[in-house]
Amino acid sequence: MNPNAVFERHPDLYYSDGDVVLAVKQTTKPDKLEDPPMYTLFRVDKLMLKRHSVTFANFFADADAAPTEVYDGVPLAEMHGDKAEDFALLLNYLYHPYSLVFKRHDPNTPLTISGVVRLADKYLIQPLHHCLVQQVCNDWPTTLDEYDIQQAELDKFLQVSRAHPFPKYTPDRGRLADAIPEPVSAILFAQEFGCPQILPAAFYSLSLIPLSDDWGNNSDWPHPARDHPLARWSLLDKENLLRYTHGCQMLNEYRPDVWRFMCEECAIQPGPLDVPGCKPVPCGLYIKRLFEVVWNPGLRVSVTHGDPLRLLTRCLKYDEMPELSKENFPHRLCEECYQTVFFRLLGERVRVWDMLRKWFNLKLE
The missing domain is CATH 3.30.710 (Potassium Channel Kv1.1; Chain A)
Incomplete structure (x- = not known):
């Protein structure tokens, strides 16, 4: 020395x-x-x-x-x-x-522990590797059910935090981003340390954050960045940026196919929904209008895409929508379609979740 x-x-x-x-x-x-x-x-x-x-x-x-x-x-x-x-x-x-043990949902955890995970690998201390990797994995859902639970928890957290005139996301009045997991660092951590199961949720979370909402944004009140999820965009490499861009494009273009939500009898009846002079199936018109109402661009939560998982959940409340009232749709849905559309909406959410790996070009492991 x-x-x-x-x-x-x-x-x-x-x-x-x-x-x-x-x-x-x-x-x-x-x-x-x-x-x-x-x-x-x-x-x-x-x-x-x-x-x-x-x-x-x-x-x-x-x-x-x-x-x-x-x-x-x-x-x-x-x-x-x-x-x-x-x-x-x-x-x-x-x-x-x-x-x-690290604070739950700490956005800094992946960066804080990456170095010591590398040391655990260098010195072949597998229990430490597993313990630390699990700390990051615990903050990210790996199934749709886990995702729904986390989103419900986040929605309630936002409701409570924003009940005050000056939203309080952390005890020291930090930003919203300081209280929720940060996706870019989680993505890089997962790719380096072998936990690809969190990548679909992390990329989906990232896809709802526009490039303008950067981690380094001014956080002084009343800067709007305080109330938005933020991402460490400067850490994202070219390959992952392409994944983000491709995933955002696929999610933005996604629209449910009306015919998949109709009962078998209605689905095989003639009557295209968009051809003048043809009398369309009433149930098809109803479902088409349902998707038009819910996919209204003015209701988007992000500039990147409409958040299909949340929109499909909103579709489940078709009975409560004034645009679909009996005055507007006297025939409503037939009894069979009434049941079919509900369960197929649930199934469509599962399909969208399963498609995230493909849409973000993630390797299947």
Whole structure:
């Protein structure tokens, strides 16, 4: 090690009874090029590390076989290529495995733990890898049912937060984006650390965020960015930006096919819905109007697309829509179509969810 190096003991992970000191270079750059490097020192127990990691066991075996530097009466070893803040999280997990729990829906979690997951892989500590990856996965739904539950929870959260004249999304009156998962960092995390099951939900969430709503937007009140989900667009690479663009296009073009929501008897009757001079099927007219009302561009929640999963849910309330009243549609729906349209709307939501992988060009794994 550099004889002029500056050492700084970690405030919590420097144990007086430890039998080895591990030095990790700090990532902060010196004020001047000629300034000596700075290291964070961790005094720990070899046995603790060797029990968790065969890589550490081999490392200490090699170190014991050769002359080593001594610091504070015990061997000193430099951990090349590691970052002090990540190494501290790694050691904290080994000494206090139940303390490594992050706030639910914290948008910073993927960025905070990426470095220590890489260390877990480097030192072959699979339980730590699994624990940390699961922290991110827990914030993202992997099924439509989980997605619906999360959206219902978010809707209620927004209702409560916005009941006050000055919406309060976090205890310190932060932005909405500070209280919900952030999709870009989650996407990059999932792709690097092998949890593709969260990608459909993360890309769908991202698809509802326009490029103008960037994480770095001014958050001072009353800036509108405070009330919007935001994305770390600067982190998104070209390939994922193409996925986003393609998915937004497919979702924007999506419209339900009227005939798929009619009962078999009505669906086979002649009468195109858009051909002048032909008498269309009443049920077809009703369902066509239903989709026109719900897909009204003026009701869109985002400039990117209309959010088909939410719109199809809104369609389930066709009985409550004044545009579909008996005055406007005396025949309403036949008894068979009345049941058919409800259950096929539910099925269509499942189909749209399943299509997300294709629409965002995600690999099936």
